[in-house]
Amino acid sequence: MKRIINTTLIVIAPIFVTAQSKYQYAMDREVFNVCAMIFTVGLFMIFILSIINRIMDYRLKNKIVEKGIPENLVSSILQTSPKENRNINIKWFSLLMGISLGLLIVYNTLPLGIHSLAIIAFCVATSFLGYYFFLKQSEK
Known part of the structure; x- marks a missing residue:
């Protein structure tokens, strides 16, 4: 687990230490x-x-x-199944996180184009896949 966290931090670190800001335009x-x-x-x-x-x-x-x-x-x-009602919030959290991650990646890979739609679709699909794995894990 530590290795995954360290690898993620090493990959993300250059984004935070850039000398020039590319977010100057609103x-x-x-x-x-x-x-x-x-x-x-x-x-x-x-x-x-x-x-x-x-x-x-x-x-x-x-x-x-x-x-x-x-x-x-x-x-x-x-x-009605109380399990379904309990997992609705997790599903919406997963979906909104996928959309927001996709929009964040699109914003950082300007200009907008067909690749932007592919990025958002991939992020949403990944969030649903994560939700599926969450349901599989919670059934055990």
Whole structure:
């Protein structure tokens, strides 16, 4: 474990000790507006989907009650797994860390191009792979 940490620090150290700063230019206002708009639309869509999901669950429960289905069958159908609810935060953390790492790498490898999309896609895929390994490890 120490060897991994030392190797990571040695690889990252030149970034912090550069004599000249390459971060002299600020983020363009239009780029910020586009990113903020995408984030806002994404949050709005997640909100709409969660409302639709709750409405459909409510309708399903009403139909089950109206039909008079036996209690043991109802409990097996409507039972939610507490493991899924517990890991949702880890999934979102993993996804947002992958996106932010991808954007950080893209910012450091300007100019923007098709390689930027490949970098972000690779970082997001890596974050999902990490989440998959986390789920596999937590099942044990």
